[in-house]
Amino acid sequence: MKQLLFVFTALLYGMLTATAQQSRIMENAQLPSFPLDITWHKTAVLIFPQPIKDADRGDAYVLAETFKDANNILKVKAGKKNFEESNLQVVTSDGKVYCFTVNYKDNIPARPIDMGRAMPYAPVTFPGVSLNSKQVEDLSVKVAETYAFLRGGRFHRYGLSLETQGVYVKDDVLFFQFRVKNETHIPFEPATIRFYIRDRARTKRTASQDTEIVPLNILQSGTPESDRGTTIVAAFPRFTIAENKYFGIEIMEKQGDRNPTNRIKQKKLLKAHSL
Numbered sequence: 001m002k003q004l005l006f007v008f009t010a011l012l013y014g015m016l017t018a019t020a021q022q023s024r025i026m027e028n029a030q031l032p033s034f035p036l037d038i039t040w041h042k043t044a045v046l047i048f049p050q051p052i053k054d055a056d057r058g059d060a061y062v063l064a065e066t067f068k069d070a071n072n073i074l075k076v077k078a079g080k081k082n083f084e085e086s087n088l089q090v091v092t093s094d095g096k097v098y099c100f101t102v103n104y105k106d107n108i109p110a111r112p113i114d115m116g117r118a119m120p121y122a123p124v125t126f127p128g129v130s131l132n133s134k135q136v137e138d139l140s141v142k143v144a145e146t147y148a149f150l151r152g153g154r155f156h157r158y159g160l161s162l163e164t165q166g167v168y169v170k171d172d173v174l175f176f177q178f179r180v181k182n183e184t185h186i187p188f189e190p191a192t193i194r195f196y197i198r199d200r201a202r203t204k205r206t207a208s209q210d211t212e213i214v215p216l217n218i219l220q221s222g223t224p225e226s227d228r229g230t231t232i233v234a235a236f237p238r239f240t241i242a243e244n245k246y247f248g249i250e251i252m253e254k255q256g257d258r259n260p261t262n263r264i265k266q267k268k269l270l271k272a273h274s275l
Contacts, residue, residue: 095133159184
């Protein structure tokens with residue numbers, strides 16, 4: 001009887017210990033949740049370091065909407081007063097997930113919230129991509145520091161130049177290296193960057209059909225007015241294009257109409273170097 005009781009006690013202790021260890025592991029794996037107070041007569045503004053890919057609201061009365069010309073900014077507002085606690089989760093193009101605990105409050109600060117100043121996050125995986133967000137970020141830095149090997153096809157208008165300096169591949173991810181240079185005394189401030197695949201053939205009567213491509217990560221360093229200009233590294237799930245299409249980039253100027261573009265044809269894309 002004593003031996004049976006000892007075995008039962010040992011099993012119970014083992015189960016409790018395993019449960020406690022599993023609970024600690026889950027707590028360590030959980031991302032932090034940021035408190036977010038919203039109200040019905042003011043708009044809370046959240047600024048993210050990268051474009052917003054998706055946003056999920058816990059309840060319909062949590063109203064969330066991105067700005068038309070700035071896809072890294074989210075407007076949040078209450079659809080009714082005094083609602084019960086809810087949540088909001090935002091996924092950005094670099095694979096990071098931001099979690100918010102949302103509560104109603106009559107008066108909230110009018111200042112925007114910059115999520116770029118928040119604590120770093122654990123690497124996040126992308127669907128169908130073998131590299132996680134940390135690996136993509138590290139490789140983007142490596143590409144930004146690599147000397148250009150591609151020539152030709154440079155955009156040069158309005159005192160601005162935009163050129164493709166390199167294409168790289170690592171497993172199932174493509175990295176594109178661009179440089180923006182401003183040769184005028186009027187500063188060039190990018191608002192958004194658009195990537196797409198377009199048919200090369202155009203007719204006056206038929207509008208070209210663009211296929212928008214959302215990057216996994218965008219890295220920008222330097223300024224267009226500096227000697228080296230701004231280096232932009234954009235990472236995408238690996239793809240190829242047909243001979244009658246091209247991959248394009250368009251940079252929209254903030255409060256301006258200088259929108260440099262550049263195109264990469266199949267021949268140049270197939271020159272990608274391995275990382």
